[in-house]
Amino acid sequence: MAGLASDGGLYVPRVWPKIAEAEIRGFYGRPYAEVALSILTPFVGDEIAENDLRRMVEEAYATFRHPAVAPLVQIGAADFVLELFHGPTLAFKDVAMQLLARLMDHVLLQRDERATIVGATSGDTGGAAIDAFAGSERADIFILFPKGRVSPVQQRQMTTSGARNVHAVAVDGTFDDCQALVKGMFNDARFRRATALSGVNSINWARIMAQIVYYFTAAASLGAPDRRISFTVPTGNFGDIFAGYAAKRMGLPIDRLVIATNSNDILERTLSSGRYETSGVSATMSPSMDIQVSSNFERLLFEASGRDAEMVKRSMASLTQSGGFTVPEDTLSAIRAEFSAGRSDEAATAETIRSFLSTTAYLLDPHTAVGVKVAREHAGPGVMVTLGTAHPAKFPEAVRKASGLSPELPPSHTGLMEKHERFDTLPNDLRQVENYIAERSRAARSGASA
Numbered sequence: 001m002a003g004l005a006s007d008g009g010l011y012v013p014r015v016w017p018k019i020a021e022a023e024i025r026g027f028y029g030r031p032y033a034e035v036a037l038s039i040l041t042p043f044v045g046d047e048i049a050e051n052d053l054r055r056m057v058e059e060a061y062a063t064f065r066h067p068a069v070a071p072l073v074q075i076g077a078a079d080f081v082l083e084l085f086h087g088p089t090l091a092f093k094d095v096a097m098q099l100l101a102r103l104m105d106h107v108l109l110q111r112d113e114r115a116t117i118v119g120a121t122s123g124d125t126g127g128a129a130i131d132a133f134a135g136s137e138r139a140d141i142f143i144l145f146p147k148g149r150v151s152p153v154q155q156r157q158m159t160t161s162g163a164r165n166v167h168a169v170a171v172d173g174t175f176d177d178c179q180a181l182v183k184g185m186f187n188d189a190r191f192r193r194a195t196a197l198s199g200v201n202s203i204n205w206a207r208i209m210a211q212i213v214y215y216f217t218a219a220a221s222l223g224a225p226d227r228r229i230s231f232t233v234p235t236g237n238f239g240d241i242f243a244g245y246a247a248k249r250m251g252l253p254i255d256r257l258v259i260a261t262n263s264n265d266i267l268e269r270t271l272s273s274g275r276y277e278t279s280g281v282s283a284t285m286s287p288s289m290d291i292q293v294s295s296n297f298e299r300l301l302f303e304a305s306g307r308d309a310e311m312v313k314r315s316m317a318s319l320t321q322s323g324g325f326t327v328p329e330d331t332l333s334a335i336r337a338e339f340s341a342g343r344s345d346e347a348a349t350a351e352t353i354r355s356f357l358s359t360t361a362y363l364l365d366p367h368t369a370v371g372v373k374v375a376r377e378h379a380g381p382g383v384m385v386t387l388g389t390a391h392p393a394k395f396p397e398a399v400r401k402a403s404g405l406s407p408e409l410p411p412s413h414t415g416l417m418e419k420h421e422r423f424d425t426l427p428n429d430l431r432q433v434e435n436y437i438a439e440r441s442r443a444a445r446s447g448a449s450a
């Protein structure tokens with residue numbers, strides 16, 4: 001529920017629970033919700049009764065259109081796409097968000113409390129969070145998105161919910177600005193207390209926890225732990241790939257974790273130079289990855305340095321003060337031992353969408369295309385799984401330009417583009433955003449108690 005620790009740091013588990021090889025083998029062919037329960041239970045402990053957790057997990061994954069929840073599609077001899085976009089808002093964020101909303105509602109109900117949920121989005125987290133929390137009796141949700149920098153489908157998923165507890169806010173700035181506003185709210189102790197603040201970005205550990213599951217289901221269906229499997233992950237805020245790293249720490253024998261970035265390539269540059277240095281964000285056809293401050297990299301620094309909290313603190317302070325820091329040599333070597341990285345610029349991403357359609361008849365969304373392009377450059381002796389993070393119909397213009405095909409939205413989205421939009425626009429200013437949120441969450445609280 002806390003989202004961010006009170007000193008501004010990110011939570012990680014005190015110890016990594018271990019899943020034995022025999023148990024991983026046993027995941028083969030099991031329903032997604034069952035595997036999810038096995039992975040989540042060690043983190044949840046006895047905080048939530050087993051039956052309640054089971055019910056919430058089953059309900060969360062019943063919202064997916066595909067019975068496998070996260071099916072694998074073979075795209076080459078040893079190449080697969082893990083389709084994570086069969087949830088309500090057509091992006092991988094649904095996998096964690098559908099569960100997170102249920103977990104939060106459950107806890108709020110038990111404590112007889114209300115919460116103010118905030119989130120920053122470059123396009124997908126916002127829609128997924130709004131879908132999952134819309135109509136909640138216990139939570140008011142405020143999503144900050146960068147004005148003019150999300151796709152029209154993504155924007156409408158956020159602005160047309162109609163639910164009274166949902167507030168979509170366009171911010172004059174980038175995703176990094178929205179994320180900095182969210183972190184600013186968490187670091188403002190008075191505001192945090194007064195609004196009972198909670199967060200839904202992947203800085204919230206529960207998001208990562210739920211995303212660990214599909215690494216296990218995918219690897220087990222491809223023969224883990226007896227087969228070498230690598231994952232390529234289209235990366236922005238580093239949450240999705242950090243979930244893969246977590247799976248590995250829990251005993252899943254992942255060969256390589258490959259970071260795939262678009263031209264906002266801070267992570268690729270960091271791996272090659274050892275210097276984490278922000279530069280301006282450029283708008284691309286994969287807008288959800290237009291990110292420079294990659295929050296979960298902080299978690300990796302902590303783990304790869306042998307949990308050197310002082311070094312992480314110094315690095316984060318230097319990032320805030322001077323826009324960068326140097327990764328210590330031994331930490332960098334530890335990161336390079338597990339991760340590789342590559343980038344795809346706009347031309348290469350468009351070409352990947354086009355050529356992939358003509359050779360395999362499979363239509364990639366621009367984010368997954370970044371992944372597939374980089375995965376092909378990192379093919380090794382084992383199997384490569386690229387995470388398919390969004391449905392191509394969320395980005396019809398970019399996909400049409402690249403391939404000549406206009407992907408159709410599924411029937412669940414019929415009429416979306418004609419619905420009335422409701423959102424406010426605010427400047428990139430912490431005080432103004434806090435005042436906006438405080439006013440509305442106060443009104444909701446007095447409405448709820450009246």
Ligand SMILES: Cc1ncc(COP(=O)(O)O)c(C=O)c1O
Pocket residue numbers: 091092123124125202234235236237238239240241288289367368389390
């Ligand atoms: C479609 C899509 N692909 C990839 C990413 C990158 O994921 P992460 O931020 O967890 O690295 C995002 C958003 O973050 C996304 O929405």
Ligand SMILES: N[C@@H](CCOP(=O)(O)O)C(=O)O
Pocket residue numbers: 120121122123124125126200201202203236237239288289
């Ligand atoms: N790409 C994300 C950015 C936020 O990432 P999160 O996983 O930390 O919530 C988006 O689409 O909003």
